[in-house]
Amino acid sequence: MSGREHIKINAGNYQRGKLAGRKPTSAQLCKHRDGQLYIHIQLKNEVPDPQPTKKVIGVDFGRRDIAVTSNGDSWSGEKLTKTRDKYSKTRASLQKKASTRTRSSRRRCRQVLVRLSGRERRFQSWVNHNISRTIIQSAKSEQALVAIENLTGIRERTNQKPRNKIERRRSNSWAFYQLRIFLEYKGLRDGVEVIAVPPAYTSQTCNRCLHIGLRSEKKFKCGNCELSCDADLNGAKMIALLGLSVSQPGGSNCLCCSLSTDSSGLLKAYTVPQGQCR
Ligand SMILES: [Zn+2]
Structure with missing residues (x-):
């Protein structure tokens, strides 16, 4: 209250290394859930300008496979x-014990729950870091841009059919949003452009002739050109096509589109595949 306080930073070697020789200009003091105070220090880096390119890697997010790229890479879920x-399962059993057992074992169960609470989240972000790093690295080495689905509404879509409780939990809790954030910032950092395309019809449109085809659980079949392939791969290739039409408007694929930038600064495309726009 009465002026500045100088407080020594208690940081590890990793953080000290990151801060060495830098002059951070902003920071936030945050109280975390564990009750401790942490300081979040912001560092600004210059990012390389993305190179103009004709190559696009499309990434389809799903639940059976977490991500499939138009190159054919996939990460099984x-x-x-x-x-x-x-x-x-562990959580459910501990929560049950925490509400029914004796006083001392209730307390012990609550302690175990606290200890386990961050573990699943850390595991998840570890996986997302791996996937996004691999995608951005291959885009960088191929000098391609990355097209992803604009994921707002993935919960609604994956929950459309009546599903049981287990299925709902599985699809709701998977952190696609985090994966997208990781892709965006790693792309910015490495000079790889990341574009979000509208997800409508990407999984039902044939990537060869742009007609609407039939999608079953795993397979995609086109009635027009007899294409038959993995449904997620077709989706990823479709996303790549949409991304290409955005980066090169007026190309050979008749895909009507316009571009805008959303609040996060991510380029967003609004496109209508051929067949619906005519
Ligand atoms: Zn076709």
Whole structure:
């Protein structure tokens, strides 16, 4: 209250290394859930300008596979779902014990719950860091830009069909939003442009002839040109096509589109695939 206080920073070597030789101009003092006070220090970096490019890597997010790229890379969600189910089970059993058992064991269960609380979240962000790093690195080496689905509304879409409680938990808790944030900032940092395209019809449109085809659980079949392939791969290729039409308007694919920038600064495209716009 009465002027400035000088407080020594208690930081590890990693943080000291990051701060060495820098002059941060802003910071936030935050009280975390564990009751401790932390200081968040902001550092500004110059980012490289993205190179103009004709190559696009499309990324389709899903639940069976967390992400599939138009290059054919995919990250299976199976092992993740298993790990997350394990955490959920443990949590449920501890929560039950925390409300029914004796006083001392209730307290112990609550302590264990606190200890486990960050673990699933850390696991999840570790996975997301790996996926986003791989995608951005391959985009950088191929000098491509990255097109992703604009994910607002993924919960509504993956929850459209009636689903049981387990399925709902699985699809709601997967952190696609975090994956998108990671892709955006790693892209900015490495000079790879990241574009969000509208997700409508990407999974039902044929990437070869742009007609609406049939999508079953895993397979995509086009009635017009007889294309038959993995549904997620088709989605990723479709997203890449949309991204290409955005980066090169008026290309050979008749995809009507316009661009705008959302609050986060991410380029957003509004497109209508051929077939719907005519
Ligand atoms: Zn087709």
